[in-house]
Amino acid sequence: MTLLDIFPSLRSGMPSRLDSAVWPRDTHYDGDGRITLGGVALADIADQYGTATYVLDEEEVRSRCRTYHKAFPEAEIIYAGKALMIRAVAEWVTQEGLSVDVCSAGELTIALAAGVDPARIVLHGNGKSFDELQAAVRSGVGRVVVDSLTEITLLSALATTPQRVLLRLSPGIDVHGHPAVRTGVLDQKFGFPIGSAMAAEAIDRIMRQPNLTLIGFHCHLGSQIYDPDHYGEAVRRMVGEMARVREDHGVIVTELDLGGGHAVAYRSGDAEMNLPELADVIEDALDAACARHHFPRPSIALEPGRAIVARAGVTLYRVLSIKHIEGGRTYVTVDGGMSDNPRVALYGARYEVVVANRHPCGPHMTATVAGRYCEAGDILATDVRLPADLRPGEVLAVPCTGAYHHSLASSYNSVGRPPIIAVRRGRTRELVRRETTADLLARDIGL
Ligand SMILES: Cc1ncc(COP(=O)(O)O)c(C=O)c1O
Structure with a gap:
């Protein structure tokens, strides 16, 4: 039994967070309050394929x-x-x-x-x-x-x-x-x-x-x-x-x-x-x-x-750390950033970020989601609302990332590019595998 089963009225607050103008139309919450895409829980995709990961409906x-x-x-x-x-x-x-x-x-x-x-x-x-x-x-x-x-x-x-x-x-x-x-x-x-x-x-x-x-x-x-x-x-x-x-x-x-x-x-x-x-x-x-x-x-x-493709894509990250700067912002650092999404740095693009592994019902905080790359400008989203009790290890999802993300991605800091995982009718299919350090080394023929 989940909170949603006990208080079905909580669901009424959800659609605004999963606006079909921004998310794939087959995006829902499952009985455990997790976000699903094409019938698959995003948290399960993060567990199976790791993060950062592009999901494509x-x-x-x-x-x-x-x-x-x-x-x-x-x-x-x-x-x-x-x-x-x-x-x-x-x-x-x-x-x-x-x-x-x-x-x-x-x-x-x-x-x-x-x-x-x-x-x-x-x-x-x-x-x-x-x-x-x-x-x-x-x-x-x-x-x-x-x-x-x-x-x-x-x-x-x-x-x-x-x-x-x-x-x-x-x-x-x-x-x-x-x-x-x-x-x-x-x-x-x-x-x-x-x-x-x-x-x-x-x-x-x-x-x-x-x-x-x-x-x-x-x-x-x-x-x-x-x-x-x-x-x-x-x-x-x-x-x-x-x-x-x-x-x-x-x-x-x-x-x-x-x-x-x-x-x-x-x-x-x-x-x-x-x-x-x-x-x-x-x-x-x-x-x-x-x-x-x-x-x-x-x-x-x-x-x-x-x-055609922007709204079919959602990028998953895991929270690595949360830092409250005294007199400043709260930074939520995730395991991706400007390499998988250079659009923020390139065009000043703005995104929504939501927690995907649970439906947060408590108080929220204003936070800035920072990437893991060694650039001060590696910020994915400034001043977004996230649960105040967010913890390292939780899964964050960024919608509308199907276009000009994978195609603009780099391997900055020698971090391999994310995989692309397709979802359809409750199943996943790996379309592009994660770039590994072995892939990077294979191109480096200098020794
Ligand atoms: C010649 C040409 N056609 C089509 C497109 C696609 O644009 P959009 O993805 O914004 O629809 C571009 C994008 O740069 C383009 O240069």
């Missing part, structure tokens, strides 16, 4: 894919693999009918190893090397998103059959966010400024290459965008550019890839992108822009990464 990933199809029945949905590129995820999203975007030969290899049809792979990157372009052409990737004039030369030398390409344009739209994630502005490293002489030169050069086929344009406005109107503006500008190509070259390009960047909530109450609203805005903008330019409707592609 397969059904959540799949259902996010379906949500996109429902909201955009006619668009191509291309999963941006940079958010989390592992074989299992590439396989799941492909089974759900998504294409896959890769931005390196490594991601390409993983996608191919997962059985993704090369024709459904899109290659990105502002710095594609000769080898990467060669690997892409040889494997038959469906589209290459051209990002520089040099790349056009290399690609045309490599392609033996007509390679379909999109040209990446920066549409001059400022979504106002962290400077590192504003990729729609003109002065930046990605793409060609829309309407610029350099963009015209790129279009011209591609058109002159018999083994390159310009099928359309691509833009990516940035990250964590919750205002759909930015995409409406992008559609208007990009369709205008498509019409200009028709005027200048007599060619109608047919694809418009609007990139990703759809916001998710990292904490309860954070703004997130409303997909049906986004769909309406894109539709209206397309109707208006195509009518204005008497231009045939292009096919639309979207490239969500974060919005």
Whole structure:
């Protein structure tokens, strides 16, 4: 018999801590007050696989894919693999009918190893090397998103059959966010400024290459965008550019890839992108822009990464120590930190943290969750509410950590990167094993 059995009313306080905007939808408390994901208690995962550990809810990933199809029945949905590129995820999203975007030969290899049809792979990157372009052409990737004039030369030398390409344009739209994630502005490293002489030169050069086929344009406005109107503006500008190509070259390009960047909530109450609203805005903008330019409707592609996998991921840590600084903060140090989650240090990202091995009913304290790495800035969450009686050994869970966590992770301080454990229907499956010191030593060939 647990406290929850005796006082069922306690449950009413729980949902706010497990907001489905932030946690996978199949997150619950079990009879012992422990948090479960996909039918598995997080505390059991911590016991079995150790900590720090990434947990990934397969059904959540799949259902996010379906949500996109429902909201955009006619668009191509291309999963941006940079958010989390592992074989299992590439396989799941492909089974759900998504294409896959890769931005390196490594991601390409993983996608191919997962059985993704090369024709459904899109290659990105502002710095594609000769080898990467060669690997892409040889494997038959469906589209290459051209990002520089040099790349056009290399690609045309490599392609033996007509390679379909999109040209990446920066549409001059400022979504106002962290400077590192504003990729729609003109002065930046990605793409060609829309309407610029350099963009015209790129279009011209591609058109002159018999083994390159310009099928359309691509833009990516940035990250964590919750205002759909930015995409409406992008559609208007990009369709205008498509019409200009028709005027200048007599060619109608047919694809418009609007990139990703759809916001998710990292904490309860954070703004997130409303997909049906986004769909309406894109539709209206397309109707208006195509009518204005008497231009045939292009096919639309979207490239969500974060919005597919972020909310499927939860990271587990164990509390190592608790330190009350006199006149200062209370620091809860855990066995992970900036190596498995560099987003706090990189972008000032904020997270929720909850105790996962019990449902705390008593008083809470305000605490700062610190990582174990030798950097004063290695803080996972500042001023979060945790049980006042928290003890070393307890399991903390951080939701919304499925995107740009594993893929950005490092082995700083020679601590191996965490495993990824999938949950589904009450079972766990290890998708990526923990990086060991033996792995690190195997690369160190200096003696
Ligand atoms: C070209 C491109 N497409 C798609 C994405 C995915 O963005 P998000 O994960 O925010 O949806 C990115 C992210 O940087 C990107 O650079």
